[in-house]
Amino acid sequence: MSVVHTRPTAALVRAAVVSCGALALAVLLGRPALVLVGLPLVVWALVAVAARLARGEEGGVRPPRVLTGRGAVEEGGSTTIALRGTPGLLTAATVPLEPHAVLSPRNGAIAADGELRIRVEARRWGRLRIGPVHTVVADGLGAFRAQLTLPPVDLRAVPASTVLDAPVEVPTPIGISGMHLSRRRGDGTALSEVREFRPGDRLHRINWRVTSRTGTLHTNATFTEQDTDVLIVTDTIADIVPAPWADPGAPTSLDLSVRATAAVARHYLGAGDRVSLFDIGHLIGPVPAGTGPRQLRVLTDALSRAARDDGALRPARRLRTVRPGTLTVVCSPLLTKDAIEQIGVLVAHGADVIVVDTLPPSIGDVSALTGRAPRIDGRASDRFWPEAWALRRLLRERTVRELRESGVPVTAWEGPSSLAPVLLSLSAARSAPRRRRS
Incomplete structure (x- = not known):
């Protein structure tokens, strides 16, 4: 372990100066009583030096070590950063405040004997960089100190995978075995009919x-249960930020897409389905299909690595093929032509498509234009910014209406219960009577 060189504190320097001055005045003025003025300071300094030599710290003190409880924390969760120093030494640490994290203590400064603990609560998903950690180590008497800047601690806040308040039925099960009831008879648990025994x-x-x-x-005839393929398509071509007069902590379109993706993945992975991820905007890497808790960890890790550091448009890529009958959930603000064309391609290949609208509600909110806080930053181009977004939202309503008329349900993401009406309608449409072709 590296050694940090120490230096005397201002208190030790003052004690040496005052005691030497008292001794000099006692000799010059011939008044031995002045020696008593500097005697306590001399004793304190000698005790501090002797204590340091007794610890074997001739050149310096050992710096504290940084220990983290968990490298990954769920959005809204917390973890602990511990600084373990030398017992008997007073250790103080100061951590710069992170915009999307809450520190305890709130000001990010703490002092203790030997070991410090700073609690970090992640308010938003993504990468959190806590630090650099500025530390000061001093002995118990405050005579010697050492300053050290420790490297920052990187944490990863994965999006909160809330439980969807929705059924797990899918329109077209295409697997072999699972939890979804199919239309064909076979080995299963759902009773179809009671008929005469056959060989x-x-x-x-x-x-x-x-x-x-x-x-x-007679024997019981049952419907077979199947699993299915669930494809989540995210649109990260552009991150649409909320309106300037909205709540400072309001989510962006990327926040809504990531949270919706995590919730849908957890919902269907819990049902035993195969879930995969494809990103149109290259921000989130493609995740191949998988099942189980491990696939959920892989998906949430991929989502947490997405960066939201720029507002530039990213080039789009297309998903050329999809298995017919795949349940496809598209999370998009429906503003770019590439995303809308991708929805058409998925429908043309026979996928069961559900569109989750991830445009922030404050964008283009006409009711909020009256009495709003104006956006003033010295640029004339921002003068009609709210009105422009209001017109853009009205034009976007035409796209939403055309999608619904073509049989593609569109629902806004408003939390865990957002997809419940859509999935219930799909389940009802699946079990509805169909006209037989002659």
Whole structure:
């Protein structure tokens, strides 16, 4: 471990100056009583030097070590950063405040004997850089001190994967085995009908009550259960920030897309489905299909690595093919032509598409134009910024209406219950009677 060189504190220097001055005056003025003035300071300085030599710190003190509780924390959760120093030494630390984190103590400054603990609460998903940590180590008497700047601690706040308040049924199960009830009969738990026994039926499915009542061997016919493929398509071509007069902590379009993606992934991975991720804007890397808790960790890690440091438009890429019957959830603010064309491609390939609208509610809110706080930054181009967004939202309503008329449901993301009406309508449409083609 490295050693940091120490230096005397101002208190030790003052004690040496005052004691030497008292001794000089006692000799010059011939008044031995003046020696008593500097005697306590001399004793304190000698005790401090002796204590330091007793600890074996001839050249310096050992710097504290930085220990973190968890490298990844869920959005809204907290973790602890510990600084472990030498017992018996007073250690003080100061941490710069992070915009999207809350520190405890709130001012980011703490002092203790040997070990410090700073609690960090992540308010938003993404990367958090706590530090650099400015530390001061001093002995118990305050005679010697050492300053050290420790490197920052990198934390990763994964988006909160809230539980969707929605059913797990899908319009078209396309897997082999799972939790979704299919239309075809086979091995399963959902009763389809009670019919007469046929060669090849399983003996454990014999319905003995009906058999004893009719005198003919009957068996239970069931529907088979299947899993499905769930594809989440995110639109990160541009991060649309809230209106200037909105709440400073209001989420952006990227925040809404990431939180919706995490919630949908957790919902269907809990049902045993295969979930994959594709990003149109290159900000979030593609995640191949997978199942189980490990896939949820992979997805949330990929989402937390997305950066939101610029407002530039990113080039779009297309998903060329998709398996027919795949449940596809598109999280998009529906502002770019590339995203809308991608929805058309998915529908043309036979996917069951659901669009989650992630445009912040304050963008283009006409009701908020009256009495708003104007955006003043010295540029004339911002004079009609609210009105321009209001017109853009009105034009966007035409796109939403055309999607709904073509059979693609569009719902705004407003929390865990946002997708419940859409999924319930899809389940009802799946079980509704269909006209048979002649």
